[in-house]
Each structure stands twice: as C-alpha cells, then as structure tokens.
Amino acid sequence: MDLSRFRVPRQRERFLAELRHAAHEVGFFYLVGHGVAPETMRAIVDSARRFFALPQAQRLEIENVRSPHFRGYTRTGTEQTAGGADWREQLDIGPERPALHLTEDDPRYLRLIGPNQWPSALPELRDVVLLWQCEALRVSREVLRALAVALGQELTYFDRWFDAEAAVHLKVVHYPPREPGGTEQGVGSHKDYGFLALLQQDEVGGLQVQRADGSWIDATPIPDSFVVNIGEMLEIATNGYLRATQHRVLSPPAGVDRYSIPFFLAPRLDAVIEPIDLPPDLAAVARGVTQDENNPLLAAYGENALLGWLRSHPRVAERWWLTPAER
DSSP, X not given: OBGGXXXXXXXXXXXXXXXXXXXXXXXXXXXBOOOOOHHXXXXXXXXXXXXXXXXXXXXXXXXXXXXXXXXXXXXXXXXXXXXXXXXXXXEXXXXXXXXXXXXXXXXXXXXXXXXXXXXXXXXXXXXXXXXXXXXXXXXXXXXXXXXXXXXXXXXXXXXXXXXXXXXXXXXXXXXXXXXXXXXXXXXXEEOOOSSEEEEEEOSSOOEEEEOTTSOEEEOOOOTTOEEEEEOHHHHHHTTTSSOOOOEEEEOOOTTOOEEEEEEEEOOBTTOBXXXXXXXXXXXXXXXXXXXXXXXXXXXXXXXXXXXXXXXXXXXXXXXXXOOTTTO
8 A cells, every 4th residue: 555645635545445345345555655764664673683693681680571551671571462472572662651550540551651661771762762653653654544434433533542642662573593493483463452562673574464264464665665554443433344464473493683673653641542433345345353362452552552462471471460369
C-alpha cells in the first residue's frame, strides 16, 4: 500500500478500497510512501546493532525488572508468548513521562505510566529512538485516519484517544541465531492488543502471518517499507470486520542475527472502545469479535494492555505487581 496515494484526491477512493480489502481480508499489509527518511530508518537499525553488541553487564544496567512500567532491556528467553519463551532480546520504550502519584483507588493500569531506561554506555541511542518513535507515530496516525475514512467515518473519528496521553510504545529487538537443537520460537503466535502495529524489518526475514485456514505465509522484507497489522482494539471497534491476525517470528538460522523495530499505536489507557456504526454493506460481513478463553478481548484498553504485560513479563510482574499471596 502506497500511503502517498491517500493524499492525492484523484487516487484516494481506489486507495481506500484497496486498504479496506487488505485490512479486512488479511489484516496485514506492506506500507510505502510513508515519508520516513531512509537515514532515519538506517540509524535505528545501526543503533540497535550497537546496543546489543554492548557487554551484557552494560545492557543489564537497564534491565526491565528494575522498572514497574515494563521499560528497559529484556534478556533472551525471559519474555513469554503463547506459553513459551521467546528467543530474542529487546529494549522496550514508551513516551517519556514521569510516574504518577497514585492511590489504591486509582486504576491499576495507570502504574504502566513512567519513565524509560536508557543505556549510559550509548547515550546517543535516546535521540535516535525518540526520533524514530515520532515518525512511526505520525505514519501510524495517518494510516488510522485512512482506515477511519475507509470504514465510512470522519477522518478524525479516532483522534480523541490519541492525545498526548496515548500509550504508544516500541521495541528495539535482536533475534540471536538459532542454537543447535534450540527453539525456532523467535516470538510465539500472538495478536497485538492496540489499534495498529507498524514494523521495520531488516533484510533477514522470519515474520510469518497466519491465513484463515491455519497455514503460515512469510512476510518477506521489502526495502524501505513497513509492515502494518491490525490490532485487537480495531477488531473490537469494528465487530470483527477488521480482524487482528495471528503472527509469529521464527528464529534466524545459525550464524545469522535479525533486528527489527515494531511500533504499537495504542490509545489512552482510560479508553473504552465503542463499536463503530459501520455502513450496512460492511456491517453485513462483520465476523464478530474473536472469542478465545485464553485471550479474552477487553474493550477497556488499559485493562487489556495490563493483562498482556503481566502475561508476557512474569519476572517484572512478580517483582512489582503481584501480592505475596499471588507469588
């Protein structure tokens, strides 16, 4: 999908029809015409390589178990997806905000708000990552606005949930080479729980998307593109007309490292997603919200997000979130 066509009046209607088809039928698409400078895209991958090349002791200075907000470095094998350990290491980054002064009466999910952790050994990483985050937010918001129009709504339909308090975040990820006899699970099969995810891949590949029949297809990297997928909040908002699609990442082969940077467009933590009044022709083919007892979808975004973080990072949950009885 060439996002620049959304800005050209004579090309807009055809672009919206193609976008609607991709988001409804597959839930994944490649995005070009996004306007992110190639040097910005190169800089974040270069910085990722430098960060993960640091001695482990320097990476562990900002390990996420030091942060009740799930920010910082996650060592390989300590994040859980689909009940298994992910063979990747990563750096979780969100908006730069101070932690809130909360009482027991405040919603628990507000404890997710707080500062990032940055490596003292690589101070330039902060500026590179925050610039990329700003660009990814701009692109994702434009895609979401295009989807709003494609669904028969006003351009600004979703804007109220994406003010300065929106709970966006990104990951800077390194997939180490697969070890002999080791797991192929770079990341287990899952869906993303925000509105949209936008992914910058390197040239290695490994991302796979599940078809409706249960088979898997490769999202082969295309230079200077992003991969975009629908999140669970849009599935809820459209009663399943847009479907959050299962996807996974296979570990790279022996001797090969993979780097990727996913960005997750999420609303304010207090957002409660309301159903869209779809045009009759779209409502007629809405499939309903997925019912999965292992992954219930909650319209209250903060509660949905908190469940995801607690499930994925048990070491952080045990240190900062669980009561002695729950431990």
